[in-house]
Amino acid sequence: MSKQIKKKQTSKAAKKKKQASKKTTVKKEKAPPFNKYLYYENSVQTPEEHVNIFDRMFQELRGKLALSLREDFCGTYLISGEWVKSHPKRTSLGLDLDPEPLEYGRTHGFKKLAPSEQKRITILPQDVTIPTKRKFDVIGAGNFSFYIFKEREILKKYFKSALQSLNSDGIFVLEMAGGPGFIASGKEQKTYTVKGLGRYTYFWDQKSFDPINHHGNYAIHFRDADGVLHKNVFTYDWRVWSIPELKELMLECGFKKTVAYWEGTNRQGEGSGEYLRMEEGDNAFSWIAFVVGIK
């Protein structure tokens, strides 16, 4: 799951976590030069969890193995890499508008794959709102990337294009975040120690939120392994959509059915990491959920 926003938190769990996360970076070893994608992948992404989630949802909703994935807003396309590794018949197409993360992906994650895996990944520097010729079992968008679409009409264009690009029994999976803890102003930080990189600190900065239009500004900063602070390395100007808005719009765009996958809770009141099909959720302080459109 996204490490960017922590798993579901009650307000009590959120407070405890805040107290525990006040660590500072200590320079210990010679680190490689700062690279924002390396730090982002290490701090934010858990591609194997996304693959497990897509895999399990398709099994549950369609009763068979999903083979083709379109990874929307793919960035350095880590999920595509994990997807083709997970089964010899699996293929993936990654879409992203920005050539820079695509190039980082090609020279890093992609290089670590076996030739037989590399052959099953295609990357297109393309807008996700344009339908693809190829059709897919799963179209997935991770880390709330579609929040970049602020207007309903643009989101509608995206949903219609995704529906057109799905196989007849395909599913469209959108990862969302929300709750009071996602719109409150404030910073969270976490220190990571990574082999070959050293110890660094990641900051998630919730800068502003407007309750009238639901626009929110967010940023990621890093204090690198040499102790240098890099501010606003990634910035996000989003609209924080709600689950019912998405479900209603999917139906309006022609999806037959929609389902929400909501995270279970452990005894400490924190997210269990397991997402279950739910009709009703609990009023978590901050949450991550998946909305699925079924063709």
Ligand SMILES: C[S@@+](CC[C@H](N)C(=O)[O-])C[C@H]1O[C@@H](n2cnc3c(N)ncnc32)[C@H](O)[C@@H]1O
């Ligand atoms: C937050 S990053 C997501 C990276 C990664 N997939 C993840 O889950 O962490 C969002 C990406 O969306 C891309 N993007 C923004 N608008 C897009 C569009 N209309 N079509 C395709 N990609 C887009 C950006 O270039 C950026 O790489």
